[in-house]
Amino acid sequence: MNPKWRLGIAIGLVVIVLAAAIYFPILKRRVKRQAQVQQKSEEQARLELVQSLNAASNEPKIKAKLFWAADAQYSDLVANTVELPLSNDPVLRSKQVLNTLLAGPVDSELRTLPPEAALLAFYILPDGTAVADFSEAMANSVPSGVQSEQLAVDSITRTLEANVPQVRRLRILIHGQAVETLAGHLDLTGTFPVSTKLVPPSSAPAGIPTTK
Amino acid sequence: MPSFFHCPCGIAGPSARISFAILLCVPLINLMDLMNPLIRRIAAVSLAGLLLGALAVHSQTPSAGPAAASTTTPPNGQNAATGRAALNIVVLDPAHGGTDPGARGSAGIREADIVLELTAQVRHGLESQGFQILQTRSSNENPSFDDRSALANSQTGAIFVSLHVSSTGLSGTVRVYTMPEMPLPPTTGGLIPWDQAQASYLPLSRKLGDAVQGELTQRFKGSPMNVQSAYVRQLRTTAAPAIVVELSSVAMEDKTDLDRMLPGVADAIVRGVVTFRPSYVTPGVPGTAPGAKP
Numbered sequence: 001m002n003p004k005w006r007l008g009i010a011i012g013l014v015v016i017v018l019a020a021a022i023y024f025p026i027l028k029r030r031v032k033r034q035a036q037v038q039q040k041s042e043e044q045a046r047l048e049l050v051q052s053l054n055a056a057s058n059e060p061k062i063k064a065k066l067f068w069a070a071d072a073q074y075s076d077l078v079a080n081t082v083e084l085p086l087s088n089d090p091v092l093r094s095k096q097v098l099n100t101l102l103a104g105p106v107d108s109e110l111r112t113l114p115p116e117a118a119l120l121a122f123y124i125l126p127d128g129t130a131v132a133d134f135s136e137a138m139a140n141s142v143p144s145g146v147q148s149e150q151l152a153v154d155s156i157t158r159t160l161e162a163n164v165p166q167v168r169r170l171r172i173l174i175h176g177q178a179v180e181t182l183a184g185h186l187d188l189t190g191t192f193p194v195s196t197k198l199v200p201p202s203s204a205p206a207g208i209p210t211t212k
Numbered sequence: 213m214p215s216f217f218h219c220p221c222g223i224a225g226p227s228a229r230i231s232f233a234i235l236l237c238v239p240l241i242n243l244m245d246l247m248n249p250l251i252r253r254i255a256a257v258s259l260a261g262l263l264l265g266a267l268a269v270h271s272q273t274p275s276a277g278p279a280a281a282s283t284t285t286p287p288n289g290q291n292a293a294t295g296r297a298a299l300n301i302v303v304l305d306p307a308h309g310g311t312d313p314g315a316r317g318s319a320g321i322r323e324a325d326i327v328l329e330l331t332a333q334v335r336h337g338l339e340s341q342g343f344q345i346l347q348t349r350s351s352n353e354n355p356s357f358d359d360r361s362a363l364a365n366s367q368t369g370a371i372f373v374s375l376h377v378s379s380t381g382l383s384g385t386v387r388v389y390t391m392p393e394m395p396l397p398p399t400t401g402g403l404i405p406w407d408q409a410q411a412s413y414l415p416l417s418r419k420l421g422d423a424v425q426g427e428l429t430q431r432f433k434g435s436p437m438n439v440q441s442a443y444v445r446q447l448r449t450t451a452a453p454a455i456v457v458e459l460s461s462v463a464m465e466d467k468t469d470l471d472r473m474l475p476g477v478a479d480a481i482v483r484g485v486v487t488f489r490p491s492y493v494t495p496g497v498p499g500t501a502p503g504a505k506p
Contacts, residue, residue: 073382073460144315144323145378146389146458150442180357180445184307184314185376187445189407 059085065162066101067155072109074151077158080105090166094130095122097163101155112155114141120175128168129191130160139174142183149186157194167194299492301370302338302485303346303363305446306331310354315379317462321470324352326462327375330474334373337482346370358406361449365409371420371492372454373481374446377470381460384469385435386477388425389456390417391448392441409451416453419491424455424484431476453492457481 061083070078084100087093098119104111117138124130142152153172160167169191172182179188306327308314314323328349335345346367348360364372381387394411397404404412421439429435439455447454459477464470 074380075382143379145380145461146376146442146444146456147378147387147460148380151380153443184312185442185444185446187443187448189445190443192443 062086067158068105069110094164112152130167131171133173136175144183146185149182161194301344303372304331305348305374307376315462321462323377326377333478365451372450372452374456376458378461382434385460386428388421388439389442390421409449420453420488421455423488427480427484
């Protein structure tokens with residue numbers, strides 16, 4: 001090889017190595033910052049929900065039914081009556097009851113949802129389909145297994161059924177994404193019935209994807 | 213029934229069987245020429261009695277016992293006489309595997325490993341009953357949900373048993389799950405939508421689930437009396453009677469406690485499947501819904 005070319009390639013390589021040495025720490029800092037922002041957004045979501053609870057504190061207290069595990073063996077769910085200042089708005093009301101459900105019962109062994117999980121968004125479509133978007137902790141920290149995953153979803157649907165009659169079925173998203181299963185077993189590609197008596201016959205059945 | 217009476221070549225129909233018997237007799241009759249008259253007479257009477265007995269047993273019980281069932285039905289499981297499928301294939305699905313260990317206990321128990329051990333024991337028991345066994349995985353790999361379903365959906369005369377270990381529940385109990393009620397999908401040209409493949413098979417899945425759960429409840433006190441419902445992703449796309457069997461749990465302190473459960477669980481599954489077998493009635497065309505015209 002021509003010595004001039006050799007020198008040129010060597011200089012080029014040195015420049016690339018120097019650029020990488022300068023750029024990598026900057027990239028690392030950016031990734032860290034991004035992770036912090038993401039954490040903040042989950043915390044913000046939780047804060048918003050708590051604020052929404054406070055906002056509704058001037059509402060009269062209503063006896064809400066929340067469903068947690070009946071025993072530490074997860075054999076079934078049991079209704080617990082809690083007095084909450086619930087809003088009349090179905091979306092806000094849903095957020096309030098789900099946030100209280102996530103906060104968990106006094107006995108932590110009876111929780112059905114992981115304590116670190118947060119409800120990021122909740123909305124109700126005109127046909128009565130509710131969409132609940134949970135943080136990734138919902139999928140990562142719920143105990144893996146058919147029994148525990150079904151109980152987690154049942155606690156959500158039965159709590160909504162008892163307190164928000166406008167919700168007819170529920171779609172669960174994880175961090176804004178449609179995922180195949182909750183923690184390896186339970187099907188999240190479709191909707192779960194909430195008020196089965198109210199679901200019109202033409203509606204999409206549970207467990208069957210409505211969008212793909 | 214002694215295995216001697218089974219047609220080794222799988223010949224079906226009385227006339228075909230008689231022809232086969234005559235063919236067998238020709239060399240024996242030739243041998244008789246060499247015997248003395250008294251022995252020849254005794255041998256001829258014995259041979260005739262044996263042949264008549266064999267033909268009578270064959271025509272009366274065409275599918276008695278698993279071995280007979282496997283010889284009187286073609287390999288695809290379809291019964292030639294009725295046009296309907298007989299249950300002779302069990303697809304065993306050891307859940308998870310590969311990069312997905314499934315549920316994990318604090319003592320290091322991994323669901324993916326336990327279910328593979330359980331599968332081997334169930335396989336052994338079912339094979340001894342004459343069933344053909346297919347496995348969705350036989351090592352530490354993780355086929356997709358659809359690949360696992362596809363294995364069962366491409367068979368005729370098959371059921372699907374998915375094996376799991378939970379992280380919760382009363383230790384030493386076992387639960388069986390089927391999908392909850394699903395509306396029957398519209399069938400186009402006998403085809404079922406993949407996403408709703410299980411819908412047509414739900415009644416049979418529940419029968420299978422009840423049979424297996426009944427056996428498990430007898431052995432493992434505290435287990436539920438009846439099959440449970442759960443929206444299990446694996447079951448939804450399976451076009452066959454399909455159940456999940458879930459043991460409790462990986463939370464056990466000592467793996468040997470869980471290991472001790474496995475033979476009992478395997479035996480209960482085998483007995484449940486054998487009990488269910490006469491209930492299995494479905495058209496012998498893969499992918500068609502039970503009750504639909506073939």
